[in-house]
Amino acid sequence: MRVVVAMSGGVDSSVAAALLVEAGHEVIGLTMNVWDYGRDACDTAAGRACCSPSDIEDARQVCRSLGIRFYPMNFRDAFRSRVVGPFIDAYLRGETPNPCVLCNSVLKFDQLLRQAEAIEADAMATGHYAQLLRGEDEKIHLLRAVDRPKDQSYFLFGITPRVAARLLFPLGGLTKPEVRGLAERFGLRVAAKRESQDACFAADGSYAELIAADPRAAETGEGDIVDLDGRVVGRHDGFWRFTIGQRRGLAVAAGERIYVVRLEPEHNRVVIGPETALFRSELTLRDLSLVAEESLSDGMTLHCQIRSRHHAAPATLHGLDGGPLAPGASARVVFERPQSAITPGQAAVLYRGDEVLGGGWITEAGR
Numbered sequence: 236m237r238v239v240v241a242m243s244g245g246v247d248s249s250v251a252a253a254l255l256v257e258a259g260h261e262v263i264g265l266t267m268n269v270w271d272y273g274r275d276a277c278d279t280a281a282g283r284a285c286c287s288p289s290d291i292e293d294a295r296q297v298c299r300s301l302g303i304r305f306y307p308m309n310f311r312d313a314f315r316s317r318v319v320g321p322f323i324d325a326y327l328r329g330e331t332p333n334p335c336v337l338c339n340s341v342l343k344f345d346q347l348l349r350q351a352e353a354i355e356a357d358a359m360a361t362g363h364y365a366q367l368l369r370g371e372d373e374k375i376h377l378l379r380a381v382d383r384p385k386d387q388s389y390f391l392f393g394i395t396p397r398v399a400a401r402l403l404f405p406l407g408g409l410t411k412p413e414v415r416g417l418a419e420r421f422g423l424r425v426a427a428k429r430e431s432q433d434a435c436f437a438a439d440g441s442y443a444e445l446i447a448a449d450p451r452a453a454e455t456g457e458g459d460i461v462d463l464d465g466r467v468v469g470r471h472d473g474f475w476r477f478t479i480g481q482r483r484g485l486a487v488a489a490g491e492r493i494y495v496v497r498l499e500p501e502h503n504r505v506v507i508g509p510e511t512a513l514f515r516s517e518l519t520l521r522d523l524s525l526v527a528e529e530s531l532s533d534g535m536t537l538h539c540q541i542r543s544r545h546h547a548a549p550a551t552l553h554g555l556d557g558g559p560l561a562p563g564a565s566a567r568v569v570f571e572r573p574q575s576a577i578t579p580g581q582a583a584v585l586y587r588g589d590e591v592l593g594g595g596w597i598t599e600a601g602r
Contacts, residue, residue, distance in 0.1 A: 236257060237261045238403065239351035239359045241343055242305070244290030246418050246425045247362030248554065249297045251405040253421040256301050257358060262304040263356065264298040266291050267347060269314035269338075270436055290414060292305065293425050308350060310342055318446075327455070328445050329498035330580025331478040333390075333543070334436075340393030340524075358403050363387045366407035367399060374528045375399040377591040382410040389543050390586045393518045393596030395562075396528045438600055446475055458503030460487060463496065463512060474498050477505050480513060480576030494576075497600075514573035516602055520583045520595030521557070523564045525594045531560040531585075538586040539568050539598065541577055547586050566595065 240252040242264040253522040256263045268291060281423065290305055298305035318338050325332035340466035343361070351359040364380035365388040377399060380386040394402070400488055418426035436445060446452050451471060469487040476484075481495040485507060496508040518541070524533065533554045538547035554560050570581060577600035584594035 236356065236357045237263070239263050239265050239347075239356040241347055241359065241361045242266045243362065243431075244297075244425065245431065246428055247364075247406055247414060248352075248422050249294070249362070250414050250421070250424050251299055251360050251362045251403075252297065252303065253417070253423065254405045254488040255403075256303060258419075262301070263354065264294060264303055265347060265350060266294045266307045267307070267310045267314075267342060268307050269310050269318075269342070271311055283497070286370070290431075291542075299424060301421075301511065302602065308347065310346060310482050313342060313346055314338070322442075323446055323449050325580045326408050326442065326475040327449070327451050327500070328580075329474060329500035330390070330576050333582055336390050336393065336582050337513055341389055343596060344398050344402070348527035353402075358401055360403035361405055362407055363391065363404050363507060364406055364411075365391055365404050367402055367404050371478055377526045378407075379586075379589040380406070380589075381408050385411050389418035389540055389582065389584050390460060392582060392591055393524050394526050395524070396526065399526060443473075443476055448472070455503055456501070458505070460485065460505045460507060462507045463506065468507070471505050474500055474503055475504050479578040510575075513575045515577045515600040516573045517567060517569045518577045518600050519565060519567050519598045521565045521598050523560060523562060523566055523593060523595045525562050525593040527590065529592075531566075531592065533557075533560065537592065538588075540584045540586065541574060542581050547572075547584075548572065552585065565598070567601070569601075574585045 238255050238260045240248060242248045252264060254260055318334055322332050322334050348359050353512060364382055364385040366378040366380060368376050368378060371375050377388060377391060379388045399441050451474060455473060457470055457472050459467045460471050463469050477495045477498060479495055482492060491509055492570055493507045494510055494513055495505055496512045497506045499506060531552060535552045537550060537552060539550040540547035551569045553567045555565045555567055558564055560566055579597050579599055581597050582594055585592045585598050
């Protein structure tokens, strides 16, 4: 079987490729070159951001050691228009987007998969920690990884059934220490390489400089920081510098711990309050995506995860205004217990047990 592996230059995708070679497949390595490090303001000398030139070189050398072909793919323009642009737009709407989820959906499992299909690959593999299993019904099911602390199924909710049928996740049944051990056994140069922690266009984990360079950010100007009663208690130099649940950097004196409760871009305000004000019982999501080949029903009970490190919580799913829960629709999720810091722009991923049913993008937190 001819298998394309999405090579990031890290230990996970490298081991995925090595396992497929060992299994006797014809393996080809493809790497997405998404960021111009000579032109763009992102220095990855610390080695914590993904997709850097050194990562691409690591991927090239791993492929050479495995005796497989390697091709870097120039996705810079697509990345700027389909990931970075919407990312900045979302921040300026007062949202907190997740660029890695978006990159998976619109680049890795769309454009890169199309490249794999163009060279007549039978499947595409990645180093994600998640499982794809074919059930007795012959349908593909996306499940959490065996290594729960490393599970990345949350980032994969945008996969459609058609795409899932073309994917392989060789690491889904392994733990991270086992993967490191395999890398050593295969003699891979990246066996001890640190994991990337930040997006490729924000090596220090801060997006402020990128957003500040957008002319629209300057137009927002300074604004008020207000408490829950609307009293002005401070000033900010851009509401887009804040996110719901943030406690540090508020520069507001208070007798208790205070947090960003919500952003009001239409009024150029940041609203703060005590921790109790962060809890909400429901959310609305847009652009519903379905991984499972089954319909979702109004009143369905499931678990909903509202950020990558959030523990999925019991909830009930509802259509909006009686509408169908079909791909692209909006929906309402009502939690059994209030959840903290439900944040517009983040992904809300729907689970049944360990299986990912689908998900969408949070537009607002309810009561």
